[in-house]
Amino acid sequence: MKRAAATVFATAASVVTVLAPVPAAAAPGPATTWLCAPELEGDPCDLPSDTTDLASGAVTVPAQPPESDKQVDCFYVYPTVSDQVALSADRVAAPEVQSIARYQAARFSNVCRVFAPVYRQVPLLGMPVGLTVANQLLDVGYADVLAAWNDYLARDNGGRPVVFLSHSQGTLMLRKLLREQIDPNPEQRARLAGALLLGGNVTTAVGSTTGGDFANIPVCTGQGEFGCVAAYSTDLIGLPSLFGNSELDLLSHAAGLPNGPGYRVACTDPAVLSGDSGPVGVTVPSDPYSFGIIAVLLGYTTLPASPPTSASTWTTSVGRGGGQCQNTNGYQRYRLQFSVAEPVNELPLFDTHLLDMNYGLDRLVDIVDQQTRAWHAAR
Template identity: 35%
Template sequence: MPYIVWRASTRRSLRSATIGEPRLFGRDRRLPFAIVLVRRVVPVVLGTLLLAAACSSSNGGAAGPTTSAASRRGGAEIFFPGYKSDVYASVEHWLCRPDLVRNRCGGDLDATVVAADGTLTPEPFVPAKRPAFDCFYVYPTVRLGAEGNAAFDGKYTEETFTVRTQAARFGKECGIYAPLYRQRTLTAPSNANVDYSGIAYADVLDAFRYYLGHLNGGRPFVLIGHSQGAGHLRRLIAEEIDPNPKLRDRLISGLLLGSAVGVPAGKDVGGSFKHVAACRASSNVGCVITYSSFRSTSPPPADSLFGRVREPGQRALCTNPASLGGGSGPLVSYFDARDTAQLIGRVFRVFAAGVANPPAISTPFVALPGLVSSACVDAGPFSYLQLTVHPDPGPRVDDIGGDLTAQWGMHLVDVNVALGNLIDLVGRQAKAWRAAH
């Protein structure tokens, strides 16, 4: 089945069904995202992917399990010591680990800050030296195939792009551990005899236990996941961390983005988790930050599964990364400036055709401070993060992209639209955790 690429038109409209290439300057002042999808993916598999989110080949070159790239906590309990994994004992099944020679979360992560007036300011990326805490990251659905579960086939272009786009910049604060896993594919067939999501979760659990037993070194950790990845981490917290006080005490926070965490109406805990509550301040630890994002001009339609839960009497939890205590706040967005992905996070030509002598942007990321603000909204059965774009008469882009269908909202940019805020939050939470221990 052939792939189809949608690209931007030159219309100025902020609301367009066209999925395209964002531009920072020029006549087309939108910032839509290009995306490659299987023919008829949207009408056929939208429900499948939403349910998966709701539920759900080169050698890296490390010498072996080690914590030499990060600081070990002396005397801290090691969970699952000596844990055996036929898969995750091999460095070939890790995208990111601080000890890998080929660490996909390493390399150039510099950004260019684009001000509303078009001023460009370089922002060098400085990774943490001997980080005192870890970030365990599980990527979203990036495989399009109909095989049910992705294979460990050595063809990890999309996984690599996504981990760099969503997770690598957290290396400013933490050591990043990102396993490969046999995720449920976008067009997985319906088969009552095969639990595709269960197979994917079993890999995530296996990787997490191996990480705890061999790589963690007693350090506290943050869990980060988007969409399908967040769904697997929600289950992992519910089954492995929430019932275990000692392991729960090691959790700094969980960033479960684009997959709903359920709570009783008006409460911050008691649905998906018995003990792990919402983060309502950067001083809170052992808590979760979670949301699904929609435009202020396009709230979730009745048939959207993002921003809602199916359990009676519960609502989706929403925590605003720009203002955990409530209200609205400005987002610090980082988007990858390279045109190298097919599904999630593919970004834009930085300058539109027709711009005379545009300034060069040579960094892999661009930051767009102040362009978008966010606030949590309760409306009908939905609780979601409302994104408001603030156009400016200057030459910078007037809008962001990430739209796919009304049912998806801004799912494709759940992470990147708030990436700067999220990185800052986990750094502050780690300091609060250390102060309490």
């Protein structure tokens, strides 16, 4: 499988000469294409919640609340997953895009109405070239995300609280959206129940909870706090990477977001924010991920073993562990610690990036639920 992963990166380097030209402008194009929305039947965020825990053998089958009972909306922007050979992906809900929505966003449908736009992201194979012209390329995707946000506000929000969910390239999109649209706008900021912006180097000023990406929205520091941002990138063995060090943050620099001396990459401990310090596992959908680059990488690394599976819709791994925010040689990340000895594999430069959301996934869902309750209680 290591040979397969090496082939993926060799392929990425070999296709750069045949990629489409850089788009000339970030035109919004047609109306929003929704990957997930309450009115869509059978979208990838509509999964049952039955789960098998491989450690205990227990099977849980919680009831799925109707959309009308959900007290918050989740606005989700997915990470870099497109297998398309291009610098900007088509605005199509490809199989790999649907798979990542199941992996990352579907579990949150227990507590929120999920809205997720399809956007013209920089695909996996476009990243080697994309990093050299990323500001222009990311603006193309951001135009879609911004248009979707405005569409949602006009048609669906109705004054409801919102939690933002994202990972990786999706976090770059939402850092920009919150920075430009929500943080300076008191009316929109008042609707912010919370945000989980994972794997994307959210910044603050050194020694502060604000002053980096956001002047007004702080990073979260305690259980039940709402109107704040939770953010971290996971790590197992402390190697240098694309995540955790603001002074070496190529991604934020390419996106025109705060980085460099004077800024610090945020790391918020989900155990503290949820109030659950017990050991957690990796929770993923039991059906295999759509075949492609991400499926290969999931088999190579990022999980302490092969992705767990069972007869239930969801499966939680045998392996359990904890974690803590830790600064290693200038890299501020959430260091995972498994209680069961497992192989240690990290993709070079990416750490356990694909694990960011699914390690302790139910703990993140609980954070959203607590933030929602706190937002309503304050009103």
